[in-house]
Amino acid sequence: MNLSRRQMLILLPAAAVAWKSVLAGTPEESPNYKMSDHWWGMLIDIPKCIGCGNCVRACQTENNVPDGNFRTWVERYHVTDGNMVSPEVISPDGGKEGFPVAQEDAGKYFFVPKLCNQCADSPCTQVCPVGATFTTPDGVVMVDPKYCLGCAYCVQACPYGCRYIHPEKKVADKCTLCYHRITKGLTTACCEACPTGARQLVDLKNPKDPIHAFLKTHSVQVLKPQMATGAKVYYNDLDGSVR
């Protein structure tokens, strides 16, 4: 191979960058995935949720979530007339096996699936003393189980209660937005298993994602916007009584 001095000078920095990424150990399983091309979130369409618990069970299967802990769960709200501030909220076993039959009576019912809000400015990552939890360049909040000490600062810091200490591994655990799936072009396990399309994975950096048209035409909110967490789980038609 004959290289001119000019070509050599152009190639040297590129080779240095490439070598650096080799040393760093680049992700192996998803060769065509580029983190800088994505910014992940989720859309939850409240009027479509029927509270079947498919998402909770799918999440536990896909991610080996121990019984009694939840990376995602479903809450049922019952708001009676004139009592917006203290709705009755139930979530038996995270809604995993569905909900008891509700008889027709005063007020309204609706289901609210919850999961990690994949905050862009998340309080949980800021409190970690050892750099074991972080937001990836594609917008997923993750825990590094090899670095986590299990101090549970992040469990306390999450305003949405989305983290828990894994009972066997003794490290913080949480929704990864099925990172092992979305980097392979699949949707998350909860979205795959949702029978009504109430949950949809969204990529805010993909201009073709239907989320952009949806956000323009619907009344969409995030949970606890006053916390300024930059939450990326969008709730369509969210009732004001939801906390």
Added chain:
Amino acid sequence: MSSFKEAGHLFRFAGLFVFAFLVFLVVRHYVVPKSFGQYGHYRGAAIGEMAAHPVKFAGHETCEGCHTDILDVKKNGKHAHVNCEACHGALANHADDPSIKPVLPDTAALCARCHTASAAKPKGFPQVVPAEHSNGLSCETCHNPHSPAMSADSGAGGAK
């Protein structure tokens, strides 16, 4: 000059600091993972390790690659947008090795999970009281789960 001689112990002390700093650099080099700081104050390789976890739900595109007959039944019915594994469960192991035969879901429990009438469910969602609705017959006596509407071509033929 004599005052400089007396400062000898300071140089020895400074030398000790330099030595300790070098030891720190060497230890740091071996203790801190290579990828720490690659993207931020964390171990960059953790992202790749997370991405390498095995998949358990194969995804409906995978199912549809082989089960085209079911897709044809499903695509015009009410359940067109219900993914295969929403009812059949996680089946990546079956997709990887078709000799692993999945267990068919029990329709009595499965259908009821979504379609049992409850005031909490959205009003437009089709709901029945199972005991009154079927008179004890199993759901697939009348409905094809892949296309549940009761019409000449999609229902009443039993499960497909």
